[in-house]
Amino acid sequence: MATTLHALDAVSLPRRRRRQRGWLARHQGAILRHSVIILFLLIILLPLAWVLLMSFKTLPDAMRGVFWPSHFDFTHYPFVFSKIKTLPVNLFNSIYVTTGTVLITSVCAVFGGYALVHLRPGGAAFVTAALLMSLYFPVRVVSLISVYEIQSFLGLINSTSGLILPYITLNLAISVLIMRSMFQLVPHELFEAAKIDGAGPWRSLWMIGLPMVRNGLVVIFIVNFVTAWGEYLLCVTLTNDQDTRTMPVVLAAAQGGQGYWAWPNLAAVYVIVVLPGIIAFSFAQKLFFKGLAEGVVKG
């Protein structure tokens, strides 16, 4: 009996000693890992926190450059809306152009991806290859001269609506290719069965295809939203007047200083413009990650 107790003690002693080494020592690796991750996350978040705080600062605080405002001033938000005349116009332009671009590109991408995988018209392989190649070529920059010419031929220089046309193509190739890889995950037999049951290609896309590529659609919505909402080069080249331009472009031209464009006001405008994307993303993030894993990485 005593010997067995001794034996037990001999076994459990080192274990107890290990427990005495403490929580810190045992989780050394994990702590180090999490600290490095958190450091990176802080690097990501701090600039954004700075702008958010800037939009609540009083002007003297803003100029002194302190990180935390000495007292919070929420008047900049109503001020920019009531005092800066072109702000609602620019915001409307942004919303209008972005909505148009996202809707049309998504329709093109869903139809295109569906056709490339399940309808396979003659020349589908060629179209896929051309789309893929366009990803490696600096099309956006090199085609600018000709895009300007097309827009001027169509009478769309300095037109906000006109921006939608070139905006659609900015992400068209990648959107169609994402949709193509999404549709590749849908078994072809499903569409065959629908066809035998008498469903046409439209009906089977609507009833069978769309529900199954939902996650990819979320990715395409977000990717196109981000591009159209923040586009600079085309907007600054194809429009001349401040009231035809989108909000980010106006913001990029604004010089911080006194008056309407005082730093806290600028920051308030910035927060208004950047928030929709972040909110939309945080709502859709679960679907977005699924779609990203299914469509982008495998595609």
Added chain:
Amino acid sequence: MDQSIAQTPVGMSPPARSGLRRQRNSAWRENAGAWVFLLPAVVFFVGYQVFPIIRVVWISFTDYQFLSDKPAHWIWFANYADALTDPLMWASLWRALYFTILFLPGTIVFPLLLAILVDRVKSPRLATLYRVILLIPAVIPSTLVFVLWKWMYNYQVGPINHLLVDTLGIFTMQGAPQWLGGTPLTLPSIAIMEVWWGLGYHAIFFLAGLNAIPKDLPEAARIDGANEWQVFWHVTRPRLAPIMMILVVLRFGSAMAVIDEYLIFGGFNRASPTYTWTMFMYDEAFKTGLWRQGFGAAIGMIGAIAMMCVVVVLLRIFRPRD
């Protein structure tokens, strides 16, 4: 119509022929129906990407000036000869390459490190939270990232100089670094901004790749006595190679063809390090004189061709060897 065909003397019985015809007809109709779905995408793709590129190649062989009334002449390779003998063309290509060299390693290594760390996080809640925060910069539209960092680097209210001057006291107010506006620091500053922008997004890419590696592979290597570095180098790295290839090639392409950042941070000073081939093209085509778009198009084509040569080399280097 059917009857007239049936009456023609062919060595095939009329019913069989019309059946074949109907079959061919329906195949044709199915093909046309399929093309209806493809058409919207193809119309925009051809109209605003394929045609413009062909048109730009055409323009690059002429002395076309947008604001001039005179008709353009076909001048063969005169624009290309002019551009290639211009030292600014070579300087501007080199500047773009210099920026790419500054940017590319950071935008691969940091996200990779981050992804390997996040991949080991066991708590699913924490892992999700990390991923969501990682992707926040990716959903900030490009111009807003540039505006944000324009303020970060601002010498008056920017927190970076505030940290260096007021908090750490490394610089005096007068001697504080000028990050943007065509100083030698401009390209490194933009590179830091771009690494920040891609940090989370690229990490998510690598995480997806790490997810695909069976967990028992690194475990087995560890049991065999491999240290963490050996596990990474011999087990993880080869399996991430395809994702790494895509990222390197795509980011090389986007870095060489950067223009928005240079328009916002640099301006059209020809001596500025931000005056790359894209700016050179833009300047000639939309800013200077009568908008020499023929010459601008040639600059754009030279830049694009130079880029594509490197892309082909990169694709060959990273080609899968098994």
